[in-house]
Amino acid sequence: MRSQITLNQYARGHMVGTRHTASPLRDEAEKALARGYEVVLDFAGVEATQSFVDELVGGLILRHGPDILSRLIFRACSDDVRAIIEFVAADRCDQYLKAHSH
Amino acid sequence: MPKTITLPPYLSARSADDTVAVCGLLLEGGGAVLVDASRLKFADPFGLAMLGATFQMLRDVERTVQVCGLGAAAAGYLGRMDVFEGVERVDCGPPANQRHNRGDSLVELTRLDTPQEVDQAAYRLAHALVGHLPGIDPDEPPDEMSGYTTFDRLVEPIQYALSELLENALTHARGHGFAHASVWVASQHYPSSGIIRLGVVDNGCGILASLRGHPELKHERHLEAILAALQPRVSCNRDLRLNLESVNQGVGLTTTCRIAEHAGGRLVIVSGDARHDTAGKSGELAGHAYWQGTAIALECRRVGLPDIRYRELLPAYEGQYRPGLRFE
Numbered sequence: 001m002r003s004q005i006t007l008n009q010y011a012r013g014h015m016v017g018t019r020h021t022a023s024p025l026r027d028e029a030e031k032a033l034a035r036g037y038e039v040v041l042d043f044a045g046v047e048a049t050q051s052f053v054d055e056l057v058g059g060l061i062l063r064h065g066p067d068i069l070s071r072l073i074f075r076a077c078s079d080d081v082r083a084i085i086e087f088v089a090a091d092r093c094d095q096y097l098k099a100h101s102h
Numbered sequence: 103m104p105k106t107i108t109l110p111p112y113l114s115a116r117s118a119d120d121t122v123a124v125c126g127l128l129l130e131g132g133g134a135v136l137v138d139a140s141r142l143k144f145a146d147p148f149g150l151a152m153l154g155a156t157f158q159m160l161r162d163v164e165r166t167v168q169v170c171g172l173g174a175a176a177a178g179y180l181g182r183m184d185v186f187e188g189v190e191r192v193d194c195g196p197p198a199n200q201r202h203n204r205g206d207s208l209v210e211l212t213r214l215d216t217p218q219e220v221d222q223a224a225y226r227l228a229h230a231l232v233g234h235l236p237g238i239d240p241d242e243p244p245d246e247m248s249g250y251t252t253f254d255r256l257v258e259p260i261q262y263a264l265s266e267l268l269e270n271a272l273t274h275a276r277g278h279g280f281a282h283a284s285v286w287v288a289s290q291h292y293p294s295s296g297i298i299r300l301g302v303v304d305n306g307c308g309i310l311a312s313l314r315g316h317p318e319l320k321h322e323r324h325l326e327a328i329l330a331a332l333q334p335r336v337s338c339n340r341d342l343r344l345n346l347e348s349v350n351q352g353v354g355l356t357t358t359c360r361i362a363e364h365a366g367g368r369l370v371i372v373s374g375d376a377r378h379d380t381a382g383k384s385g386e387l388a389g390h391a392y393w394q395g396t397a398i399a400l401e402c403r404r405v406g407l408p409d410i411r412y413r414e415l416l417p418a419y420e421g422q423y424r425p426g427l428r429f430e
């Protein structure tokens with residue numbers, strides 16, 4: 001089962017920017033994940049800052065580990081958003097694994 | 103008798119030392135101040151945000167501010183920017199009322215007090231700045247491939263930079279006993295040179311206080327802290343073990359600086375007793391000038407903005423791990 005967060009709803013113009021906006025969305029994603037859902041993050045029509053993506057996706061990785069990524073689906077990302085997600089995910093997985101390796 | 107402080111000829115990022123010094127003089131001591139503006143020739147958004155922040159901090163402690171000697175042009179300009187809210191003008195030229203009619207996209211000084219305001223303000227300010235650029239039509243049909251208009255392409259990098267800088271100022275700057283810090287922002291486009299300037303000034307704890315104890319910081323110096331903050335992955339708060347509520351990644355300022363540089367520009371960052379110009383001189387501010395907080399000037403070329411691609415600005419990933427990601 002899937003639960004979806006449509007980011008366009010939270011955009012100003014075409015952009016989601018602050019950690020402040022991202023953090024309640026991360027809570028929402030966490031609740032859905034806890035109930036066993038996969039979570040679709042729908043980026044259609046939006047650009048995002050690295051801080052926004054980190055608060056949302058990086059935060060989930062740091063709390064739940066890299067495996068959480070198998071239950072997240074990134075939909076309709078622009079090339080820039082995709083690159084930011086890839087960067088944030090790799091950086092935070094790396095950090096998580098280093099912190100949990102000893 | 104109020105004490106008299108004379109403004110220097112330039113209140114600008116290029117004259118950051120003089121600008122910080124005079125704001126320091128204004129804030130020093132107590133009682134009423136008379137600001138002599140007769141030598142003032144030019145102010146940019148950095149200078150305006152500094153002066154506006156200073157005037158407001160004086161008013162917050164109920165010190166009276168009077169300004170004298172302003173020429174008509176400067177009076178009109180500073181008036182349009184709302185720098186003089188609550189400041190009494192004596193013996194000044196008549197302010198020329200010419201808001202929004204010279205194509206120089208001047209966006210009035212804005213103060214923010216809470217992180218909740220940042221998204222809307224970053225959008226509104228970027229929109230207002232670009233909306234006044236000559237030759238830009240917000241209603242042009244979007245590009246079929248990307249769905250974006252030229253207008254969007256200009257707005258976004260500015261909105262991105264403002265979002266990062268303003269959120270920094272209303273989160274990090276409010277630590278270490280500065281919970282009531284605010285941030286002031288001003289912006290302007292200069293049609294003859296095609297340059298866009300932003301000034302973002304906070305009166306918070308400063309970068310050194312925020313990063314104190316960070317392993318990248320070898321010496322407790324303001325300049326070193328500014329340079330560290332610009333490095334990717336340097337943050338006061340990157341590690342979940344330090345803070346269960348929220349963590350930062352330390353890439354916001356790095357990316358903002360790269361936006362400016364890719365658009366042919368620079369950042370000038372002042373914090374404490376130091377100034378770092380990413381395309382010029384760095385060092386301690388002259389004459390023991392000191393800013394309690396962080397003041398940032400961003401300069402870039404309008405023509406460079408539509409070509410900004412954030413994917414090219416991200417720091418290199420040096421780790422081993424390549425997580426599998428599900429894109430649809």
Ligand SMILES: Nc1ncnc2c1ncn2[C@@H]1O[C@H](COP(=O)(O)OP(=O)(O)O)[C@@H](O)[C@H]1O
Nearest residue numbers: 270275308309312331337338350351352354355
């Ligand atoms: N306005 C500011 N006031 C105080 N400290 C700041 C300010 N801006 C940035 N910093 C410091 O610089 C660090 C790096 O900033 P940034 O690159 O935006 O990363 P992040 O916000 O993810 O930590 C921050 O963690 C903070 O310690």
Ligand SMILES: [Mg+2]
Nearest residue numbers: 266270354355
């Ligand atoms: Mg930041």
